[in-house]
Amino acid sequence: MTKTDDLIIGRMLIGGKFVESISGKWRDTINPATEALIGRVPEGTTEDVEAAYTAAHAAQPAWAALDMQTRADYLNKLGDAIIARTQELARLEAIDTGNTIGKMVADVEKAVERIRLAAGLGLELKGETIPSTSAGLHFTLRTPYGVVGRIIPFNHPFGFAASRLASAIIPGNTIIIKPCETSPLSACVLGEIVNEILPAGVVNVVTGGPAAGDAIVRHPKIKRIAFIGHAGTGMAIQRAAAEVAVKHVSLELGGKNPMIICPDADLAKAGAAAVRGMNFAWQGQSCGSTSRLMLHEDVYDTVLPMVLDRIGKMKAGDPLDAASSMGPMNSKMQYDKTMEYIEIAKQDGATLMAGGKRPEGPEFDKGFWVEPTVFTDVTMDMRIAKEEVFGPVLSVLKWREIDEVISMANDVDYGLTASIWTRDLDLTMRFIREIEAGYIWVNGTGTHFRNVPHGGFKNSGTGREEGLDELLSYTEVKAVNIITG
Structure with missing residues (x-):
């Protein structure tokens, strides 16, 4: 050099x-x-x-x-x-x-x-x-x-x-x-x-x-x-x-990876993991990001505010500043693609709860900045629920029955990772058998463990x-x- x-x-x-x-x-x-x-x-x-x-x-x-x-x-x-x-x-x-x-x-x-x-x-x-x-x-x-x-x-x-x-x-x-x-x-x-x-x-x-x-x-x-x-x-x-x-x-x-939170989960840990697993710190640019947060209807109103609160405290800024929580997208192409998906989600009827634009301030006038973004009221017929954005965009879905959420998790062309939050051993075993993903965390997310094989099913x-x-x-x-x- x-x-x-x-x-x-x-x-x-x-x-x-x-x-x-x-x-x-x-x-x-x-x-x-x-x-x-x-x-x-x-x-x-x-x-x-x-x-x-x-x-x-x-x-x-x-x-x-x-x-x-x-x-x-x-x-x-x-x-x-x-x-x-x-x-x-x-x-x-x-x-x-x-x-x-x-x-x-x-x-x-x-x-x-x-x-x-x-x-x-x-x-x-x-x-x-x-x-x-x-x-x-x-x-x-x-x-x-x-x-x-x-x-x-x-x-x-x-x-x-x-x-x-x-x-x-x-x-x-x-x-x-x-x-x-x-x-x-x-x-x-x-x-x-x-x-x-x-x-x-x-x-x-x-x-x-x-x-x-x-x-x-x-x-x-x-x-x-x-x-x-x-x-x-x-x-x-x-x-x-x-x-x-x-x-x-x-x-x-790529992946369109689910994080499934059940009613019996440790909700405080699960809420924190939902933000960490989305990899906002990488601007969502991680194939393993759990970009589909699937909340049981009984815990939806408890976990969602936790997620929004944590995201609201994130600070976009100079990547060389240790205080920055996240930086810009890698390229204009990635920025344009992410902004396009944000508009598609709005048009499809999802509700924008956070982000969706550039951060405010003159330091963000140039560069490829996107705020951490959260959509609710997402359903599986929306593109934002099925297609990989590879940006800081989290889709939140609600579910009631186990059969329903397993179907939702598998109803995509990808199968890289999945994160399951429950303390029920029988339910855990059903999830890990039926979820179509190559790398599954139970009561965890994001961490790659030494010598544990990583890879995906389907188009992952x-x-x-x-x-x-x-x-x-x-x-x-x-x-x-x-x-x-």
Whole structure:
């Protein structure tokens, strides 16, 4: 990274060298709080992806030949180097994403925790012996794919790039990472840190727009692709990958996640969790946000005021100010989409109880600011109840019967997370069996637990991440049969 005329200039990492795009073109990145230009990164092309593949392919055999413990040692050193630059990374993330600096510090720390987890799980990438015959020896080996591709979203750009590369390379793969074009700067710093620790070519970073991501997906020799982001983009990636080769594509996509609060719940804790689970601190830009709050009619008038009171105390402000509860949306596109859904909700008959506009004050005249927004009188025939906004918009629905609320929870195309609040064990067991979601909290929300697989049902994705399941997904199984006698 360099600075010129107060701009941050990032470069791609390919084969251990920091390079500009072969095209000579650049892509601007702006501060979403002020709309000021803050930096530029190379506009990666198909040719740049090919160069990255060549470097990664050349480095992969030597990397895979290392002992597992040696690869784990490299990852632990990478974690140490990242922690040493936590404040720099968090500040950069705050101005590039709009997320508040405290959250970005936590993101860096969580990434290092997951890097160390991947290092520790490396020795669990085991095969099996199979007693198929008494005379022969039958067993399986787990082998790396070779070069893999990873496309990163804008909401946790450093956290996802750093933690997910660990799961990919610990089995012996090398990787090409493509950060989101609206928040690419921290990936360039990650490239600097990686280059100090890992052998050249093991990790490569290609910046740019959709064309660079498409080139990774369509590369015929990159057989393993992972993506976190919008469901529509995930479907396009599946189609594009299938057009060139048979590939393993894993997708962690969007959600329209329910939080169901029953009459016997601890209502004070549930009310606080409804605000926390919506991830207003991320401006609602989290795939796991519990954006549908389903209140039983007996507790509706108790919990809703709690939620509105907590939201009323939130303070939007400068992402670099530790006192700010939330920052701006990541981009104008996200801002426009959120405001459009707010208008749609009004037209559909939902009642606006909070927010729905820019915060007041001259500091919010520029930037992509949206107040935390709450709609009541939401019904399942409204778009706001079924479609992912990916903004700070909470829909509140009322229910009476268990069958009714389960049907409401499942009546969407998504199935990522769900949060259930009850102290009834029998009811809990029914919910967890019948709710169509890949990650369920009971009397909790928001927290991702170490080595617990995270992923979704339906259009929320395929595959599981954040633990051993993720590491295993970066290997292929080879069956070996030794015939004796």
